[in-house]
Amino acid sequence: QKEVEQDPGPLSVPEGAIVSLNCTYSNSAFQYFMWYRQYSRKGPELLMYTYSSGNKEDGRFTAQVDKSSKYISLFIRDSQPSDSATYLCAMTADSSYKLIFGSGTRLLVRP
Amino acid sequence: GAGVSQSPSNKVTEKGKDVELRCDPISGHTALYWYRQSLGQGLEFLIYFQGNSAPDKSGLPSDRFSAERTGGSVSTLTIQRTQQEDSAVYLCASSLVSRQGQGYTFGSGTRLTVV
Numbered sequence: 001q002k003e004v005e006q007d008p009g010p011l012s013v014p015e016g017a018i019v020s021l022n023c024t025y026s027n028s029a030f031q032y033f034m035w036y037r038q039y040s041r042k043g044p045e046l047l048m049y050t051y052s053s054g055n056k057e058d059g060r061f062t063a064q065v066d067k068s069s070k071y072i073s074l075f076i077r078d079s080q081p082s083d084s085a086t087y088l089c090a091m092t093a094d095s096s097y098k099l100i101f102g103s104g105t106r107l108l109v110r111p
Numbered sequence: 112g113a114g115v116s117q118s119p120s121n122k123v124t125e126k127g128k129d130v131e132l133r134c135d136p137i138s139g140h141t142a143l144y145w146y147r148q149s150l151g152q153g154l155e156f157l158i159y160f161q162g163n164s165a166p167d168k169s170g171l172p173s174d175r176f177s178a179e180r181t182g183g184s185v186s187t188l189t190i191q192r193t194q195q196e197d198s199a200v201y202l203c204a205s206s207l208v209s210r211q212g213q214g215y216t217f218g219s220g221t222r223l224t225v226v
Contacts, residue, residue, distance in 0.1 A: 008151065032212045043115070043202055043217030044154070051211075088153060090212065097142065097209040098167070101153035 003027050006089055006102030014110050019076040023089035023102045026070065030091040030100070033065050035074045038086045038104065047087075048074065079109045113137075115218035117203050123224045124193055132188045132221045136205030140216075143186050145178060148200045148220070157201075160186060161209055193225045 006023045013019055021035075031052055036044035048063040050056045056063045062075040072091075076083055089102040116135040124130050136143050141162055146154040156170040160180045171177070175194075180186040190197055200220040207214050 004153070006153070034212055041219070041222070043204075043219045045217070046215065049212070090154075092210075092212040095210055096212075097144070097159055098156050099154070099212050099215065100156075101146075103151065103153040 001026065002103075003100050004089065004091065004102045007105055008103055010106040010108055012108045012110060013079055015079060015081060017079050017109070019079050019083070019107060019109075020073060021076075021087050021089075021105050021107070022071060022073040023091075024069075024071050025091060025100075027091075027093070027100075028067075028070070029093040031094050032092050033063070033072050034090040034099070035061075035063055036088040036090060036101075038088060040085075044088055076107075079107075081109045081111050083107060084109050115203055115205055115216050117201075117218035117221050119221060120219065121222045121224075123226060126195060126225055127192055129189065129191045130193055130223065132190075132201050132223070134186045134188070134203030134205075134218060136184065136186070136203070137216055138184075140205035140207055141183060142206045142209035143180060144204045144206075144215070145186070145188050146202045146204065148202060150199075154202060157188070159209070190223075193223075195225050198223055198225045 035048040038044040053067045060077045064073040086104040088104045090099040143160040145157040159167040175191045178188045202220040204217045
């Protein structure tokens, strides 16, 4: 079993929809949680960075972490066609340099 | 430079040949990482450099893979006697600090195809 599980999708939604992406993990040592967006033939770019449990909001994006359930989510409000990409969750422990990634969810936002 | 630069962006090679992939990190970033992304998969850690030293090579898949970093800057990932299963996108990232996942910046990757 992988340390981090993520539904590969693809997830297809109409423009303006609220999108929910999520990951589950098994290692209770993980404390730092990230969401990356990756466009085709590009490297991942950091969208959200959170520590421990709770919510963090940045514009149309909200990241949630529930450490008790080992479950993290990314919500995208008012989704746009430009949000069409692969979204990767990643996480790491306090003293670690190594990011552990989910396999990514492909999102398609239809105009 | 402003970002992490990788070259070549695409490489097609014949099975059994050696290849070298280059990464030029953000100036001043002491930590450098190589990851591999196979089709439909997440990123798989290969190796971590702090300065010119590689304290963690645990992700290198076999002894055909090696990497070095010189002058605390440019890094080269070498794959000897390439196999078809080596086909993947090889991504390099750099950061100022090397813990808590802070400040990673990725390059656009080298897409390697072994035929």
